[in-house]
Amino acid sequence: MEGLRFPLRDPPPAAALRARLRDFLREAGRDWTPEIRARSWMGFSREFSLAVGREGWIGMGWSRDYGGHDRSAMERLIVLEELLAAGAPAGAHWIGDRQSGPLILRLGTEEQRRTLLPGIARGELAFCIGLSEPDSGSDLASLRTRAERVPGGWVLNGRKLWTTFGHLCDYMIALVRTSPAPEKGARHQGLSQVLVDLRASGITIRPIRDLTGEEAFNEITFDDVRLPEDALIGQEGAGWAQATSELAFERSGPDRILSSYPLLAESVTALRDDPAAAEPLGREVARLWALRRMSLSIAGMLEDGEDPVRQAALVKDLGNSYEQALPGNLRRMADMDTMPEEVRRMHAYLTQVAPTFSLRGGTREIMRGIIAKELGLR
Amino acid sequence: MSDTMLVDQVTRALAEHCDAATMREVEARRFPRQAWDALAPMGLRLALVPEDQGGAGLGLETAAELFMALGHHGAPVPLAEDMVAAMLFAASGLEVPEDGVLTFAAAGGTVPWGAFATRVATVHGRRLHILAGGIANGRASISGEPRDVIEHATTLAEVTLPESFGDGSARSLTALIRAAQIAGALGAILALAVDYANTRVQFGRPIGRFQAIQQQLAEFAEESACASVAARSAARAADKRGLAGAAFEIGCAKIIAGEAAGKCAAIAHQVFAAIGITEDHSLHHFTRRLWSWREEGGTERFWAQRIGAEAQARGGAALWPDITARDEGIAP
Numbered sequence: 001m002e003g004l005r006f007p008l009r010d011p012p013p014a015a016a017l018r019a020r021l022r023d024f025l026r027e028a029g030r031d032w033t034p035e036i037r038a039r040s041w042m043g044f045s046r047e048f049s050l051a052v053g054r055e056g057w058i059g060m061g062w063s064r065d066y067g068g069h070d071r072s073a074m075e076r077l078i079v080l081e082e083l084l085a086a087g088a089p090a091g092a093h094w095i096g097d098r099q100s101g102p103l104i105l106r107l108g109t110e111e112q113r114r115t116l117l118p119g120i121a122r123g124e125l126a127f128c129i130g131l132s133e134p135d136s137g138s139d140l141a142s143l144r145t146r147a148e149r150v151p152g153g154w155v156l157n158g159r160k161l162w163t164t165f166g167h168l169c170d171y172m173i174a175l176v177r178t179s180p181a182p183e184k185g186a187r188h189q190g191l192s193q194v195l196v197d198l199r200a201s202g203i204t205i206r207p208i209r210d211l212t213g214e215e216a217f218n219e220i221t222f223d224d225v226r227l228p229e230d231a232l233i234g235q236e237g238a239g240w241a242q243a244t245s246e247l248a249f250e251r252s253g254p255d256r257i258l259s260s261y262p263l264l265a266e267s268v269t270a271l272r273d274d275p276a277a278a279e280p281l282g283r284e285v286a287r288l289w290a291l292r293r294m295s296l297s298i299a300g301m302l303e304d305g306e307d308p309v310r311q312a313a314l315v316k317d318l319g320n321s322y323e324q325a326l327p328g329n330l331r332r333m334a335d336m337d338t339m340p341e342e343v344r345r346m347h348a349y350l351t352q353v354a355p356t357f358s359l360r361g362g363t364r365e366i367m368r369g370i371i372a373k374e375l376g377l378r
Numbered sequence: 379m380s381d382t383m384l385v386d387q388v389t390r391a392l393a394e395h396c397d398a399a400t401m402r403e404v405e406a407r408r409f410p411r412q413a414w415d416a417l418a419p420m421g422l423r424l425a426l427v428p429e430d431q432g433g434a435g436l437g438l439e440t441a442a443e444l445f446m447a448l449g450h451h452g453a454p455v456p457l458a459e460d461m462v463a464a465m466l467f468a469a470s471g472l473e474v475p476e477d478g479v480l481t482f483a484a485a486g487g488t489v490p491w492g493a494f495a496t497r498v499a500t501v502h503g504r505r506l507h508i509l510a511g512g513i514a515n516g517r518a519s520i521s522g523e524p525r526d527v528i529e530h531a532t533t534l535a536e537v538t539l540p541e542s543f544g545d546g547s548a549r550s551l552t553a554l555i556r557a558a559q560i561a562g563a564l565g566a567i568l569a570l571a572v573d574y575a576n577t578r579v580q581f582g583r584p585i586g587r588f589q590a591i592q593q594q595l596a597e598f599a600e601e602s603a604c605a606s607v608a609a610r611s612a613a614r615a616a617d618k619r620g621l622a623g624a625a626f627e628i629g630c631a632k633i634i635a636g637e638a639a640g641k642c643a644a645i646a647h648q649v650f651a652a653i654g655i656t657e658d659h660s661l662h663h664f665t666r667r668l669w670s671w672r673e674e675g676g677t678e679r680f681w682a683q684r685i686g687a688e689a690q691a692r693g694g695a696a697l698w699p700d701i702t703a704r705d706e707g708i709a710p
């Protein structure tokens with residue numbers, strides 16, 4: 001085994017769309033602080049997401065019947081790229097647009113599509129993903145939160161941890177156990193995805209302060225939470241397969257490459273008169289270009305209906321390493337004390353959050369394990 | 379014949395006629411006559427020559443796949459150099475020779491395979507000089523491949539390349555060839571390393587079962603895939619915008635390939651341990667080529683300085699718009 005296929009794909013000419021996006025973002029971003037721009041898609045602003053929704057830039061690929069805009073996957077990619085390049089606080093709609101919406105579109109009931117998708121596309125409904133638990137991180141299949149069938153619905157008990165924006169979102173799509181794991185092997189059986197209205201009673205959300213002093217993730221406890229019959233998404237017991245099939249979408253996007261881009265752009269400007277910085281900056285630019293070409297290749301495969309889940313793991317790990325290394329690389333080009341305030345503050349923020357880049361969405365070790373398996377090792 | 383069919387056919391022929399012995403022959407400064415005589419009749423010389431000049435009119439993107447296939451076997455025949463030299467002949471209006479071995483180089487640089495070539499195209503800015511003979515053995519590169527020097531050559535013709543080639547066409551073409559060959563060689567090394575990791579037993583199990591080995595080979599696979607995408611994308615850009623117009627992409631690809639070469643050679647030797655250092659084992663024929671090829675056609679440092687300086691001159695606000703405009707066919 002010599003590696004994975006990556007057919008080349010070019011983005012469509014989109015000068016007009018990019019120009020509209022850049023105008024919009026220049027206007028919207030007038031008052032964004034360096035920290036907001038450095039936070040990028042981990043920034044949560046209902047107001048901003050509503051404005052993006054009004055422009056028709058959420059749920060772009062979905063049918064108009066569900067509030068979408070019948071645009072191509074490549075056009076959607078262009079929107080994501082521009083939001084990230086600008087460091088826009090797109091977190092309130094990011095998960096719904098990237099993951100929850102597409103999942104509901106693919107596997108939801110007609111009723112679920114009609115009630116949820118238009119709200120996501122307008123930027124009104126914010127979603128979070130309930131995967132990790134106190135004792136289940138990388139070993140996700142060991143999760144213990146369970147939903148039990150009762151007349152007229154389900155009762156949910158358990159705890160989810162590290163749920164980004166859980167305290168700010170409207171809905172969670174949680175992976176939970178709906179029947180006990182078989183005695184031997186096959187722990188992946190008996191899991192299902194359920195929709196949880198985070199305003200339901202029995203839910204306690206405890207924000208967890210992170211190392212920057214902010215509260216972006218949470219612990220969410222479910223105490224006999226009643227879910228309606230139609231809370232189930234897709235098929236009962238097929239949750240693992242459903243959740244993993246989202247991964248190619250979750251892991252391959254430009255959000256795995258561009259998380260620290262605003263800092264790179266500011267640094268190029270700040271260091272424009274320093275000849276010694278040319279070479280290290282050139283290496284950053286070259287890798288950005290190459291990673292984007294890989295990301296486009298995966299977008300092309302997704303558009304063609306392929307399932308490049310392993311390619312996505314590969315690009316995610318490469319991209320995470322790239323965006324994660326930037327703050328450190330920059331320290332070899334300049335003393336941060338001498339940099340303009342914009343660069344200094346972005347750098348300080350990204351230095352603290354960069355370790356999460358190779359954790360969120362599956363750790364580096366898990367990504368490399370997937371690639372090793374593909375190579376025929378193990 | 380479709381492009382894919384040609385690439386498949388050449389891939390098969392290379393597998394049939396080239397092995398570690400061919401690479402050894404080259405390193406002993408003998409022309410690999412048998413392999414060349416088997417492969418030359420496939421007509422790759424005319425691959426990049428336009429159809430109206432009697433060629434196949436293929437683009438550099440297809441050529442990059444051929445270069446990768448060559449790199450997979452350690453490029454033990456000068457097919458890439460020959461094919462690109464013929465392209466330079468044709469582009470400047472010269473008739474492409476039917477026989478012999480062609481090669482090309484930037485003026486003043488060493489000439490790959492020069493001592494074995496019947497015609498050498500040297501590039502001076504946009505001027506192309508065609509030389510015959512007069513090439514002496516040069517200093518050996520790390521790989522021991524022939525990299526020769528011009529001593530007292532006869533100039534047969536002086537012509538001009540089209541404007542789209544720009545002033546640095548020899549460097550760009552060398553960078554493209556070597557970047558693609560590095561990507562191809564990485565694929566070959568990865569296959570060798572995976573096979574070794576699955577068969578070499580220590581502590582009672584194949585070393586490929588250890589996560590430490592798995593994680594390293596996964597990283598290898600990542601770098602290798604990135605180099606392949608970069609080299610092919612750069613060739614595609616050159617097809618669209620000409621060599622001068624694609625200098626950015628070619629430079630990026632050479633940087634990525636050069637960085638991958640260093641990282642992956644280190645991983646491969648770590649996985650193979652002592653056996654990989656022996657003369658008998660074929661690994662070093664590949665890794666020594668990686669270390670040689672990254673030096674040619676502009677190093678990572680050369681290209682990064684240039685690309686970085688360009689980005690500085692344009693300013694940070696132009697960086698992203700410039701990258702996207704290139705791919706969308708808008709001149710930045």
